[in-house]
Amino acid sequence: MKYELIQVFPKAFLEFIMVFCFSLLIGMEQRRHFEKKGGAIFGTDRTFAFIGILGFVLCLMPSPFYFVSGLLALTILLGIFYFSKLEADKGYGLTSIMMALLVFCMPLVVINQAHWMGLLLYVLFMLLAEMKQYFKTISEKLDKDEFFVLGKFIVMSGLILPALPRENIDAWLPVSPFKIWLAVVVISGLSYVSYLLKKYLFPKSGLLITGILGGLYSSTATTFVIARKSNENLAGANQYAAAIIFATAMMYLRIFVLVLIFNFSLSGILWPYFLFLFFTALLGAWWVYKKKDKAGPSSSVAGSSGGGKHVISEHSNPLDFRIALVFALLYLLFASLTQISLRYFGLGGLTVLSFVVGFTDIDPFLMNLFQGSHNVSLGVLGVMVLHAMFSNNLLKMIYGMILAKGAVRKLVGLGFALITGSGLIAILWMYLFSRT
Numbered sequence: 001m002k003y004e005l006i007q008v009f010p011k012a013f014l015e016f017i018m019v020f021c022f023s024l025l026i027g028m029e030q031r032r033h034f035e036k037k038g039g040a041i042f043g044t045d046r047t048f049a050f051i052g053i054l055g056f057v058l059c060l061m062p063s064p065f066y067f068v069s070g071l072l073a074l075t076i077l078l079g080i081f082y083f084s085k086l087e088a089d090k091g092y093g094l095t096s097i098m099m100a101l102l103v104f105c106m107p108l109v110v111i112n113q114a115h116w117m118g119l120l121l122y123v124l125f126m127l128l129a130e131m132k133q134y135f136k137t138i139s140e141k142l143d144k145d146e147f148f149v150l151g152k153f154i155v156m157s158g159l160i161l162p163a164l165p166r167e168n169i170d171a172w173l174p175v176s177p178f179k180i181w182l183a184v185v186v187i188s189g190l191s192y193v194s195y196l197l198k199k200y201l202f203p204k205s206g207l208l209i210t211g212i213l214g215g216l217y218s219s220t221a222t223t224f225v226i227a228r229k230s231n232e233n234l235a236g237a238n239q240y241a242a243a244i245i246f247a248t249a250m251m252y253l254r255i256f257v258l259v260l261i262f263n264f265s266l267s268g269i270l271w272p273y274f275l276f277l278f279f280t281a282l283l284g285a286w287w288v289y290k291k292k293d294k295a296g297p298s299s300s301v302a303g304s305s306g307g308g309k310h311v312i313s314e315h316s317n318p319l320d321f322r323i324a325l326v327f328a329l330l331y332l333l334f335a336s337l338t339q340i341s342l343r344y345f346g347l348g349g350l351t352v353l354s355f356v357v358g359f360t361d362i363d364p365f366l367m368n369l370f371q372g373s374h375n376v377s378l379g380v381l382g383v384m385v386l387h388a389m390f391s392n393n394l395l396k397m398i399y400g401m402i403l404a405k406g407a408v409r410k411l412v413g414l415g416f417a418l419i420t421g422s423g424l425i426a427i428l429w430m431y432l433f434s435r436t
Helices: 002-008 011-037 045-059 064-088 095-112 115-130 132-141 146-163 177-201 207-232 237-262 264-290 321-357 362-371 378-403 406-433
Strands: none
Touching (some): 011 095, 045 064, 045 095, 146 321, 177 237, 237 264, 237 362, 264 378, 264 406, 362 378
């Protein structure tokens, strides 16, 4: 009924209302900004409304000459104002000038494009106008090399990736350079997000946040570092152990995201297993955390002046071409080993390989499974994924038990006993009900 009521009004009328309302709102935002800052401006709410209306009227003219002439006249007037203001106030910016020109041009979008595009652009204009201080705060936090790092990611994903061939390297090795580098880009992107969260949103995070974000980057490396740092006794044993278990819980989340991206059909089989393993690890981590070590120093989860603060140094930036090349070579190696195992040893050989790779870096092997064409069922692939994660958890348990001491070692052992037990249950469940 509401949609039919809207259709009663002419299309041009609705477009005019949109242009007028948003032009007025942008002008009101400019008034609020300049009244707070002080100083002379060329106009605010009514001026912006008139500029939007003028642009709308000229867009309706039969020839584009009228609109272009109006834009040129407005640009000249704003230019005169800007240069005169620049002589009086050396720090005057161009934001309000650009906003006025955009308001004048927006009727072109409203009339000729879908209405959602016009609404999106208007909202974006208002947000950008209001977020000046927010952007200033972020830019002050950024290191001088951060934009260079972002540029490297753009090169990796936007230049190198599209240029790589999509044909398989060989009939015996059914993987293409494009697939290999795509895996590199996705893994690097996830690691980079974890890096940015840790560095800029949680720079003084406690142990639990460090474990969670580290698990998104590398649960094995996080386990190694936290277990080694636990001997410094900067926090309670329960916090160190819980952070290690939380890192493994986030490993399950990270790997399942990769399954969703690269093999959606496989995710339909694996999701109940990952859900079970993820929540089991979360419950285990929370249980370990609640086992307070009365003998050790107490500290808050957020990393107050006690134990949780700065116990772990920030990991290095993951967007390194050398790291990317190593990952690509490992991907190619595991793709070759997978084909050799299947060709000469069958599923038994692939099963052994899936256990062995858990004691190295499982990401290249798993990405190969998700992307490769190995002529095995989805159930078999699911079992291999569970195998690799199980043996990788064994490796982390060994790290924790060797590097940690005392109460931390005990709690890590209890936590990983629960994790490995749930991993065995998931593997048996897969063998009994899903492996075909």
